[in-house]
Every structure is written in C-alpha cells, then in structure tokens.
Amino acid sequence: MTDLNIKIQEFAQLILDAKNIVALTGAGMGTESGIADFRSPGTGLWEKVNPNEFASIHSYVSDTKKNLDFMLEMGMNIFKAKPNNGHKSLTKLQKLGKLTGILTQNIDGLHQKAHSKNVVELHGTAYEAICMRCDKVYPITIMIDQVMSGKNSPSCEVCNGLLKPNAIFFGEPLRSETLNQADKMIESCDLLIVLGSSLLVYPVAFYPRKALSRGAKLGIINIQDTDMDYKAEVVIHDKIGDVFPLIVDIVKNEIKQA
Ligand SMILES: NC(=O)c1ccc[n+]([C@@H]2O[C@H](COP(=O)([O-])OP(=O)(O)OC[C@H]3O[C@@H](n4cnc5c(N)ncnc54)[C@H](O)[C@@H]3O)[C@@H](O)[C@H]2O)c1
Ligand SMILES: [Zn+2]
Structure with missing residues (x-):
C-alpha cells in the first residue's frame, strides 16, 4: 500500500471509531467548484x-x-457554482449517520446545494x-x-x-448566535474533520485546539500544511475531491458489512 492509501484507510477508521463528527470547511472546499x-x-x-x-x-x-x-x-x-465531489461526500457521510453537522467559513451555499443538513455558516x-x-x-x-x-x-x-x-466583511464581528452554535458543536464532537482551510482566520483557527482540549480527535485534508497538522491523528495534503470520496466509500463499505 502506498503512503496515501494508508492515510486514507486511517482517516476512514477515525470516522468509523467516532460517534459525533463535525466537519470544519474552508475556501479549499470550493476551489474544485471553480471558486477561488x-x-x-x-x-x-x-x-x-x-x-x-x-x-x-x-x-x-x-x-x-x-x-x-x-x-x-x-x-x-x-x-x-455546483457542489463538487467533496460536498457530495459530506452529504453521503451524513446519510450514513456519521456526520452531525458542518461549520463552514464559506459563503457559497454549496453544502446546502449538496443537501447537507445542520450547516452553520460562520461568515x-x-x-x-x-x-x-x-x-x-x-x-x-x-x-x-x-x-x-x-x-x-x-x-x-x-x-x-x-x-x-x-x-461577514473584514472588520465586522461574527454573529454571537452563530458563534454559540459553533461552540456547542465544537464542544460536543469527538472528531473534528478539517477540509480545505488554512486555519489562519479566527475564530476558526481556534476551533481545532478547542476540540482537542475537550478530548476530540482531529483529521485534516488540505493541500498546504497548517499550524495544526502536528496535532492531528491523520493529515492528508491532497485535493479533497480526490481523497475524501475514497474515504467515505471505505466507511460505507465497513458499515454495510457490520
Ligand atoms: N467558497 C467561498 O465561499 C469562499 C471563497 C474565498 C474565500 N472565502 C473566505 O475565505 C476565508 C479564509 O479562510 P479559509 O481557511 O477558508 O481559506 P484560505 O484561502 O485561507 O485557505 C484555503 C486552504 O485550502 C487549501 N485548498 C485549496 N483547494 C483545495 C482542495 N481542492 N483540496 C484541499 N485543500 C485545498 C489551500 O491549500 C489553503 O490552505 C474565510 O473568511 C471565507 O469566508 C470563502
Ligand atoms: Zn433598513
């Protein structure tokens, strides 16, 4: 097995072992839909x-x-723009009962267009x-x-x-109601999956730390490295649309066999 295949297997196992999974998505989620x-x-x-x-x-x-x-x-x-394979795979994961909700920094509505539920739009x-x-x-x-x-x-x-x-524009505060919703999700999850975020913009940059401090695990898929990579159980530096559907397929097959 290649290194990438091993990581894909490990990522799927993280998901299979978790009970309350939250996805944190950033602009990297939309690039494969043609949004820079x-x-x-x-x-x-x-x-x-x-x-x-x-x-x-x-x-x-x-x-x-x-x-x-x-x-x-x-x-x-x-x-x-249309939802890409990354958005669609998150919906698939949710239908398998393996995704509680999505915290997104994106303003593009693509998670909703892909029919994901419980999407909190931070920005x-x-x-x-x-x-x-x-x-x-x-x-x-x-x-x-x-x-x-x-x-x-x-x-x-x-x-x-x-x-x-x-x-939300630069220089504007985030809505307190939205922040409260996000806090609840971060505090209760046992696995946080980061997809396509540089984790440089606050408060999102703080969420992985917060989840970890509550005992949750962290998995990251992002082309570039992030400051939180060293804290994650599995990090994949690749395109979401290339790897995440493979991970979700493994999860689906394992659940079917169980
Ligand atoms: N689609 C959108 O709605 C949209 C578009 C542009 C910016 N934004 C805004 O961007 C802000 C900043 O933070 P951010 O962390 O979301 O964006 P960012 O640009 O700081 O980071 C995006 C990250 O995604 C990675 N990436 C790009 N394409 C990828 C792919 N196909 N697969 C995996 N990784 C990929 C990049 O390596 C980068 O590290 C937010 O304020 C958000 O509101 C949103
Ligand atoms: Zn008015």
Whole structure:
C-alpha cells in the first residue's frame, strides 16, 4: 500500500471509531467548484486584489461602487457554482449517520446545494443582503437588481439604509448566535474533520485546539500544511475531491458489512 492509501484507510477508521463528527470547511472546499480561495499560491484571491481595498467594511462604505463591482463578479461565479465531489461526500457521510453537522467559513451555499443538513455558516451567505441600518434581510437578487439598474448605493426598502451582502466583511464581528452554535458543536464532537482551510482566520483557527482540549480527535485534508497538522491523528495534503470520496466509500463499505 502506498503512503496515501494508508492515510486514507486511517482517516476512514477515525470516522468509523467516532460517534459525533463535525466537519470544519474552508475556501479549499470550493476551489474544485471553480471558486477561488484566498491563500492558495498562484490562484488565491489575495494575490489578485488587496484585502484592504476590498471586502472590508471600511472599504465598502468608503468606496461602495468599486467594492460592488468586485463583489458582483465574485457573486456571479458563486451563484453558478455546483457542489463538487467533496460536498457530495459530506452529504453521503451524513446519510450514513456519521456526520452531525458542518461549520463552514464559506459563503457559497454549496453544502446546502449538496443537501447537507445542520450547516452553520460562520461568515454568512452570498445569497442574502442585509440593511446596515435596520438589519432587514433580503434575497441578494434585490440588491443585484438595484446595482444592475445603475444604482451605486443599493438601499433598504424600509429605511433607505445602505445594503450589503449578508456575509461577514473584514472588520465586522461574527454573529454571537452563530458563534454559540459553533461552540456547542465544537464542544460536543469527538472528531473534528478539517477540509480545505488554512486555519489562519479566527475564530476558526481556534476551533481545532478547542476540540482537542475537550478530548476530540482531529483529521485534516488540505493541500498546504497548517499550524495544526502536528496535532492531528491523520493529515492528508491532497485535493479533497480526490481523497475524501475514497474515504467515505471505505466507511460505507465497513458499515454495510457490520
Ligand atoms: N467558497 C467561498 O465561499 C469562499 C471563497 C474565498 C474565500 N472565502 C473566505 O475565505 C476565508 C479564509 O479562510 P479559509 O481557511 O477558508 O481559506 P484560505 O484561502 O485561507 O485557505 C484555503 C486552504 O485550502 C487549501 N485548498 C485549496 N483547494 C483545495 C482542495 N481542492 N483540496 C484541499 N485543500 C485545498 C489551500 O491549500 C489553503 O490552505 C474565510 O473568511 C471565507 O469566508 C470563502
Ligand atoms: Zn433598513
């Protein structure tokens, strides 16, 4: 058996031995659906645009038009994206009774499109807009229609406040309700599976440590190495879509035979 095959077997065994599994997913989950991540060398968004000029709440308010152009381009790519084999395999795992829920940093809605349940979107969603004044939430289409018809500052139908996509921008706090949900999942899991995250953005960067301190085990699939690799039972530096479906197939076969 090759080293990779051994790791795939070990990863499957981790899943088979666990009772309460939570997946923590990042932008690396969406790359195989054609959505660029932030930090992959050569293709990550931060090699193309300056994060201080885009996607921060300050830049959005101070130069709304420029930020909207960027977001519209990114949004259109997200809206046409389809779940890949990684998303589908998580759903399969859940149907086998081996996945409690998913904590995702992604705003692309692809876990839901793949019919996974109990998905907590830590950074919000690209599919909604929110009024910055009264917090009214709209489908994103309302905001897109206004921008497409030439409005440079899309506004709330109720209070005329500025609309923004209902995703967390740099400089914005995460929602306390979402953080509480995430804490509960992290505190109760006995296996945390990290898929496609550099584990550099907080609070997510802290979740593996938190799970480990509660006695949970950690498995990581990510092309690049992470600061938590040394704490994981199994680390696979490969593409999710290439290895995770194989792992889930092993789990499925073992469960069938039992
Ligand atoms: N799809 C999306 O919704 C989307 C897209 C871009 C950025 N984001 C945002 O990215 C932020 C930052 O953190 P992050 O950790 O999620 O992203 P990140 O860009 O910091 O890290 C992504 C990691 O995924 C790995 N990776 C890329 N493709 C992979 C693949 N096919 N298989 C396995 N690994 C792969 C890379 O090596 C990298 O380490 C979050 O704030 C999130 O909101 C989301
Ligand atoms: Zn409003």
